[in-house]
Amino acid sequence: MVLGGMGVLAATITSCGSEPDRRCVDPITREVLPSYECDNGKGSGSGSGSGTYYYGGSKSDGRVSGGSFDKAAVERGGFGCSGSGSGGG
Numbered sequence: 001m002v003l004g005g006m007g008v009l010a011a012t013i014t015s016c017g018s019e020p021d022r023r024c025v026d027p028i029t030r031e032v033l034p035s036y037e038c039d040n041g042k043g044s045g046s047g048s049g050s051g052t053y054y055y056g057g058s059k060s061d062g063r064v065s066g067g068s069f070d071k072a073a074v075e076r077g078g079f080g081c082s083g084s085g086s087g088g089g
Contacts, residue, residue: 021057055071
């Protein structure tokens with residue numbers, strides 16, 4: 001039982017401490033774009049050719065699903081997380 005408990009503890013620590021996957025995507029089509037599309041467009045998602053960051057989820061056939069454009073929405077869902085993280089900016 002001790003080993004099983006340690007596995008749960010390790011999963012809790014890693015799920016709360018890790019950052020969600022971040023991909024540059026087109027905000028309308030959800031197509032994955034090169035990272036410079038977000039860097040040059042400052043992640044605004046406005047205007048032609050500028051992407052925005054999409055957090056979490058999965059990528060299939062060049063598109064993303066199951067995540068969010070709001071990083072905070074993805075970070076809140078971890079197992080055993082208190083929800084109090086550092087707010088950088």
